[in-house]
Amino acid sequence: MPWLCVEVQREFVDAGARNRGRLFLRSACQHRDCFAQERPHAAIVAPRTLIDIRCRRPPRSRRVSGGAVTNTDPILAEQLAYYRARAREYDKWFRREGLHDLGEERNARWRLELDRVFAALDAFASRGDVLELAYGTGEWTLRLAESATTVVGVDAAPEMRELALAKLQDAGKRNVELRVDDLFSWQPDQAFDVVFFAFWLSHVPENQADRFWRSVHDALRPGGRFFLVDAARAVPERNVVHGSQLADRDSATEFRRLEDGRAFRIIKRSLEPDRLARDLREHGLDVSAVETGEFFVHGLGRRA
Numbered sequence: 001m002p003w004l005c006v007e008v009q010r011e012f013v014d015a016g017a018r019n020r021g022r023l024f025l026r027s028a029c030q031h032r033d034c035f036a037q038e039r040p041h042a043a044i045v046a047p048r049t050l051i052d053i054r055c056r057r058p059p060r061s062r063r064v065s066g067g068a069v070t071n072t073d074p075i076l077a078e079q080l081a082y083y084r085a086r087a088r089e090y091d092k093w094f095r096r097e098g099l100h101d102l103g104e105e106r107n108a109r110w111r112l113e114l115d116r117v118f119a120a121l122d123a124f125a126s127r128g129d130v131l132e133l134a135y136g137t138g139e140w141t142l143r144l145a146e147s148a149t150t151v152v153g154v155d156a157a158p159e160m161r162e163l164a165l166a167k168l169q170d171a172g173k174r175n176v177e178l179r180v181d182d183l184f185s186w187q188p189d190q191a192f193d194v195v196f197f198a199f200w201l202s203h204v205p206e207n208q209a210d211r212f213w214r215s216v217h218d219a220l221r222p223g224g225r226f227f228l229v230d231a232a233r234a235v236p237e238r239n240v241v242h243g244s245q246l247a248d249r250d251s252a253t254e255f256r257r258l259e260d261g262r263a264f265r266i267i268k269r270s271l272e273p274d275r276l277a278r279d280l281r282e283h284g285l286d287v288s289a290v291e292t293g294e295f296f297v298h299g300l301g302r303r304a
Contacts (some may be wrong), residue, residue, distance in 0.1 A: 075253065075265060076184060079203060080156050082256055082264035083136075087159035089259055090137050098259065099239040113292040117229050118143070124227050124300055128193030131219055133183060134200035138164030144196060145173040153178045154186055184208055188219035195219050195226040202230045203267045213283040220303040229298040230271050232291045271297050 083090075093100045096107040126144050135141050135153035141164055144151050153176065155161060161178050168176050183200075195216050204212050216226060241255035241263055252270070257263040273289035280287045280301065289299030 073184075075267065076205070078264050079266040082258075082266055084157045084159050085262065085264070086256075086258055087137065087157060087163055090160075090163075091139070093239075094137075094139055099257075100237055102237070109293070110295055113295045116292045117296050117298050120298055120300075121227060121229075124225070126194045126196060126227065129190075130194040130196060131188070131192040133195065133197040134203075135164055135178060136160050136199075138167040138178075140196065140198045141176060141178075142167060142171055142173065145171075145176050148175065148194070151176040152190075152192070154181050154183060156180065156182050184211075186215065188215060191221040191224070192219050193221060193224050195224070196228070197226075198229045199231065201228055202269050202271055204269070205267050206269065209279070210283070213280060213285065217283050217285055217303055222303060224303045225300065226285070226287075226302070227298070227300050228287075228289075229296060232293075232295055232297040233270055273297060273299065 089098070092098045096102055096110055101107065102110065121140075121143060126148050128149050130144050130148040130151045132141055132144055132151060132153040133155075135155045137160055138153075141151060141153055145168070153164070155164075155178070158180050161180055164178055168178075184204075201212075220226065239256050239258070241257055252268055253265050254268045255263045255265050271289075273291065276289050276299065277287050284304045285301050286304060287299045287301030289297055291297050
């Protein structure tokens, strides 16, 4: 029996006399096997009747091209507000400029270690259908698009999407689709050969980690691979408010400030390669993670 889906409110709208009183379902449903997609309802009902139909299938992720995402958890909402407000500044962190300038010597070390991560990702070779979580301004998306057949990106900040799209357009990349969705409620709607995420895992609170890794597992085809990169440890930067870090690893947060002086509390957890490997085995994922030295941890793994 086909599915009826209610990702959004289902409303039957009077199609007019030409349809002899039949009502059409206007639905945002994307389930391929759901018959509730602009198809006439079989019953003859009164015009403009509102009918509530409950779907027995878990909703798929929203495919949104622009709108903002909201989150009811206060700190996650504040974290999203920070990255939306920071979008125009974000690449200064990548270039070690302004508040992120560590001095000539440490900036050089940063770039050297970043090149090691780039080399590891190139050797990993993200081929086939690739999913990127938290694509940000698109720096990593550009690299993924070089070797992938297709790239689907998911990020919660529409401001980031705007910047990433501009980079992709300038580079002539046409194999990328960027979506806006809440990564804490998002669920994969298709299977991928590769899942990639950079500087995202450290912003996932401990109480959301299991759900996140289940999503990664479910997004991968059997034998599919994933690659992650993140900060290896707390790097002292001038955009972190001194003394704002909480010592408890499981609830680790810190205050970050923007160039205009505004400050936001965000999640910031440290990543330990050995613990990461243990945690992932519980979710049917094998990972090998290493630190580059001072700044980064990166790892590659596979769905069992």
